[in-house]
Amino acid sequence: MGLTRRDFIKASAAAAAFAAVGVPVVRPKGAQAAEEGITWGKAPCRYCGVGCCVLVGVKGGRIVATKGDPAGPVNKGLNCIKGYFLSKALYGKDRLTTPLIRKGNKMVEASWDEALDLIASKYKEAIASHGPDSVAMYGSGQWTIHEGYTASKLMKGGIGTNNLEPNARLCMASAVVAFMNTFGSDEPMGCYDDLDLGDTYILWGANMAEAHPVLFSRLIDNKLKHPGVKLIDIATRRTRTTKMADEYIAMRPQGDLAAINAIIHVILRDRLYDEAFIKQHVNFKRGKENAPYGLKDKEVFNETPADIKNLTFDEYKVMMKQFTPQWGEKISGIPAKKIEELARIYSDKSRKINSLWTMGVNQHSRGVWVNNLIYNLHLLTGKICKPGENPLSLTGQPSACGTAREVGTFSHRLPADMVVMNEAHRKKAAGIWGIDPNKISSKVGLHTMEMFRAIDRSELKCIWIQCTNPFQSLPNVSRLRKAAEARKAFIVVSDIYPTKSTEVADVILPSASWVEKEGVFGNTERRTQQWFKMIEPPGQAREDTWQMIEFAKRMGLGHLFPYSEKGFYKEMWEEYRKFTIGVGKDLAPYEAYAKVRGLRWPVKPDGKETRWRYTEADDANVKKGEGIKFYKAPDNKANVWFRPYEPPAESPDKEYPFWFSTGRVLEHWHTGTMTGRVPELRRAVSGATIEMHPEDAKRMGIKNRDKVRVTSRRGTIVLPAEINGRGTPEKGNVFTTFFDETKLVNELCIDAFDPLSKEPDFKKCAVKVKKA
Amino acid sequence: MKLIVRPMLLLTAVVSLAFMAPAFADEQPEPNLAADALQSPGNPPVIPHAVKADQDGEACNACHRTGLKKAPPTSHPERLNCTSCHVQGEVKKENMLKKSKGKK
Numbered sequence: 012m013g014l015t016r017r018d019f020i021k022a023s024a025a026a027a028a029f030a031a032v033g034v035p036v037v038r039p040k041g042a043q044a045a046e047e048g049i050t051w052g053k054a055p056c057r058y059c060g061v062g063c064c065v066l067v068g069v070k071g072g073r074i075v076a077t078k079g080d081p082a083g084p085v086n087k088g089l090n091c092i093k094g095y096f097l098s099k100a101l102y103g104k105d106r107l108t109t110p111l112i113r114k115g116n117k118m119v120e121a122s123w124d125e126a127l128d129l130i131a132s133k134y135k136e137a138i139a140s141h142g143p144d145s146v147a148m149y150g151s152g153q154w155t156i157h158e159g160y161t162a163s164k165l166m167k168g169g170i171g172t173n174n175l176e177p178n179a180r181l182c183m184a185s186a187v188v189a190f191m192n193t194f195g196s197d198e199p200m201g202c203y204d205d206l207d208l209g210d211t212y213i214l215w216g217a218n219m220a221e222a223h224p225v226l227f228s229r230l231i232d233n234k235l236k237h238p239g240v241k242l243i244d245i246a247t248r249r250t251r252t253t254k255m256a257d258e259y260i261a262m263r264p265q266g267d268l269a270a271i272n273a274i275i276h277v278i279l280r281d282r283l284y285d286e287a288f289i290k291q292h293v294n295f296k297r298g299k300e301n302a303p304y305g306l307k308d309k310e311v312f313n314e315t316p317a318d319i320k321n322l323t324f325d326e327y328k329v330m331m332k333q334f335t336p337q338w339g340e341k342i343s344g345i346p347a348k349k350i351e352e353l354a355r356i357y358s359d360k361s362r363k364i365n366s367l368w369t370m371g372v373n374q375h376s377r378g379v380w381v382n383n384l385i386y387n388l389h390l391l392t393g394k395i396c397k398p399g400e401n402p403l404s405l406t407g408q409p410s411a412c413g414t415a416r417e418v419g420t421f422s423h424r425l426p427a428d429m430v431v432m433n434e435a436h437r438k439k440a441a442g443i444w445g446i447d448p449n450k451i452s453s454k455v456g457l458h459t460m461e462m463f464r465a466i467d468r469s470e471l472k473c474i475w476i477q478c479t480n481p482f483q484s485l486p487n488v489s490r491l492r493k494a495a496e497a498r499k500a501f502i503v504v505s506d507i508y509p510t511k512s513t514e515v516a517d518v519i520l521p522s523a524s525w526v527e528k529e530g531v532f533g534n535t536e537r538r539t540q541q542w543f544k545m546i547e548p549p550g551q552a553r554e555d556t557w558q559m560i561e562f563a564k565r566m567g568l569g570h571l572f573p574y575s576e577k578g579f580y581k582e583m584w585e586e587y588r589k590f591t592i593g594v595g596k597d598l599a600p601y602e603a604y605a606k607v608r609g610l611r612w613p614v615k616p617d618g619k620e621t622r623w624r625y626t627e628a629d630d631a632n633v634k635k636g637e638g639i640k641f642y643k644a645p646d647n648k649a650n651v652w653f654r655p656y657e658p659p660a661e662s663p664d665k666e667y668p669f670w671f672s673t674g675r676v677l678e679h680w681h682t683g684t685m686t687g688r689v690p691e692l693r694r695a696v697s698g699a700t701i702e703m704h705p706e707d708a709k710r711m712g713i714k715n716r717d718k719v720r721v722t723s724r725r726g727t728i729v730l731p732a733e734i735n736g737r738g739t740p741e742k743g744n745v746f747t748t749f750f751d752e753t754k755l756v757n758e759l760c761i762d763a764f765d766p767l768s769k770e771p772d773f774k775k776c777a778v779k780v781k782k783a
Numbered sequence: 784m785k786l787i788v789r790p791m792l793l794l795t796a797v798v799s800l801a802f803m804a805p806a807f808a809d810e811q812p813e814p815n816l817a818a819d820a821l822q823s824p825g826n827p828p829v830i831p832h833a834v835k836a837d838q839d840g841e842a843c844n845a846c847h848r849t850g851l852k853k854a855p856p857t858s859h860p861e862r863l864n865c866t867s868c869h870v871q872g873e874v875k876k877e878n879m880l881k882k883s884k885g886k887k
């Protein structure tokens with residue numbers, strides 16, 4: 012009674028002294044007997060990029076239990092509610108079990124041979140009359156590594172087009188570009204251990220409590236054990252994360268660009284930077300500015316070496332003089348005093364600072380720039396590559412890192428940080444694939460937004476979508492749905508349930524999911540986790556790899572996949588692994604992964620994992636005495652980029668006075684195709700709502716659960732209002748979730764994207780709100 | 784050989800403990816997953832009463848810390864993000880928390 016939260020946290024700190032993240036085990040009597048006859052397997056969770064380790068209990072060919080894995084270093088026994096109900100995602104009543112082919116408005120059952128023959132004939136026809144760039148494949152950060160690798164080899168090495176994209180373009184592309192242009196290699200230097208070892212965590216627009224729940228629990232555990240730990244939540248909306256934070260700082264949409272520049276201004280003005288670190292490890296650069304927003308079809312924008320200017324530290328300091336805290340306040344809404352304070356926190360030598368961010372920064376019309384600016388903060392203060400002190404970009408999908416980024420299933424990438432534009436890279440890939448280097452096109456393929464717009468322009472003739480749901484998840488989706496419904500392209504969709512994308516397909520293929528097949532995922536902290544097949548997929552459902560290889564055979568490309576049936580996963584792995592050896596991205600032999608709950612690459616010659624990259628303390632690629640070395644960057648130095656403020660593509664005005672943002676809830680994952688079939692999760696959160704600030708609602712006479720019409724320049728939708736619910740957006744902002752397939756909220760979103768990463772901005776556009 | 788390996792392993796274990804994370808190597812033994820499963824507490828119970836959308840852990844603990852109003856006491860009151868594991872279940876009428884809301 013009368014205890015404040017802080018008092019209570021202090022009081023409970025002792026109680027929280029258990030080492031593991033998980034809760035204490037209280038076994039009911041007879042538990043052992045109940046578990047007899049169950050065979051246990053290990054797997055990473057199917058859902059999110061946290062990559063929790065899960066134990067899967069199988070009896071009589073069915074999953075009878077899933078448990079948080081107490082031996083899992085990611086989660087130490089803990090899961091979030093999605094993880095606890097994992098098996099139910101596979102056992103929905105309407106699983107797809109047979110191939111279906113469109114006959115007019117009907118989908119008719121077909122055999123695998125009929126379906127695959129039809130797909131091959133359509134692809135052949137398109138390639139014969141319009142060339143290989145008239146066909147495409149659109150995959151997923153939920154693809155296993157083997158699936159992504161098969162797709163890359165098939166499309167880039169076989170068909171000869173780079174029209175291969177993952178849905179990770181919609182979530183991680185900005186992070187990828189910034190990792191590449193800052194450090195010369197994708198993926199973080201730090202890892203989840205930093206959540207246990209640091210003492211200051213600054214969240215840039217991330218609702219970790221809902222989107223990365225187990226990592227957030229890990230962070231809170233650190234806080235409970237160490238009362239000095241500080242959590243600062245900088246956001247445009249109060250969330251569950253805010254409740255657990257020490258401080259909430261309200262920021263205007265797009266304000267991050269201004270706020271961080273102003274923080275850097277103070278760090279430079281007051282000489283709070285680490286001069287020695289800067290001298291040794293940092294270059295200064297200025298890129299191309301006045302960038303477009305991707306709103307026009309076929310718009311081209313690149314930052315070529317000719318566009319990049321090298322700066323001295325002094326020149327950089329002069330350029331940063333304009334970004335005063337007062338200027339920062341004017342644009343970001345964060346008080347100048349707070350900006351000064353944040354600069355002091357970032358540069359406090361006695362604090363271990365971590366920045367954490369996810370879609371707020373990445374789904375941003377200047378997402379690469381904000382990533383760059385966050386790295387600037389860490390590079391200028393030397394707070395990087397140290398245990399407990401790192402910037403960490405949090406991933407959304409279970410294998411966005413392992414598959415989309417490491418295998419490189421983007422339209423410009425090849426495995427292990429290589430790109431199709433580079434001749435040496437194409438040669439290396441062709442060598443490993445045993446093909447003529449000329450087979451791999453040097454022309455960058457269509458990025459996601461252009462790929463789907465090209466359907467509308469009738470330029471793309473065939474597209475095969477696997478393991479994702481673009482006709483719900485893309486911005487300005489009505490344009491794209493109309494094009495598909497007009498049958499402007501031949502669309503194949505492989506999935507496990509009917510979705511908004513199977514709805515517009517010409518052929519639907521039933522897929523095996525998660526432990527119905529063998530696979531490997533790679534999570535946010537570079538952890539590669541393998542699992543074995545544990546149950547049979549339902550009906551005629553088959554693995555995505557099998558589907559692609561059967562198609563390849565019909566295209567005369569079967570020779571690209573010479574693996575034996577028994578050794579399939581290992582043989583393909585060992586081939587893929589060749590890309591990673593000796594380039595600082597080393598993966599272990601396949602067998603090693605069967606025994607452990609994942610390994611974080613680069614895996615050292617002695618088989619041990621690497622927790623912190625670029626530091627002699629842990630990374631085998633840095634010699635003793637070298638300290639920190641950004642060995643993947645051209646001259647072993649990371650880049651500090653000058654990135655100014657530029658406005659978003661669309662801002663509120665008289666007619667459309669509200670900011671509109673979309674995101675996730677804890678209970679549902681992505682477009683809800685799996686979690687929507689779990690009764691417990693459906694009951695907990697049954698549909699999308701529109702969150703408003705109570706004062707805005709009051710002014711407009713809107714009460715909780717009132718029907719509200721939300722309209723943007725692209726679409727309109729009616730949603731129940733949610734006031735004082737789970738989250739509260741700042742005044743002038745409204746927020747909704749995108750999981751609900753009965754409410755296509757992405758019809759409202761603008762299809763503007765970051766000019767460097769081509770990642771759309773799902774977080775900012777203008778809407779009007781009326782009581783319906 | 785074996786005589787040397789043992790203390791070496793021990794040393795490795797101690798060193799990795801110092802770093803607060805286990806070191807992995809492919810010479811690891813086969814895992815005993817059934818034993819690990821027994822160590823897991825399994826799925827957390829669902830919540831059989833209404834929960835406010837913005838409910839936080841302190842509000843839950845008001846009853847669940849000690850077991851007030853017949854609420855089962857929690858083994859882990861320090862974990863305040865309750866609804867990240869405990870999901871809203873079917874609401875049983877008698878559990879509607881009428882009394883605590885009676886004043887409104």
Ligand code: SF4
Pocket residue numbers: 056057058059060061062063086089090091092093094095223224225226
């Ligand atoms: S936090 Fe993510 S990986 Fe962990 S159980 Fe939840 S959904 Fe699965």
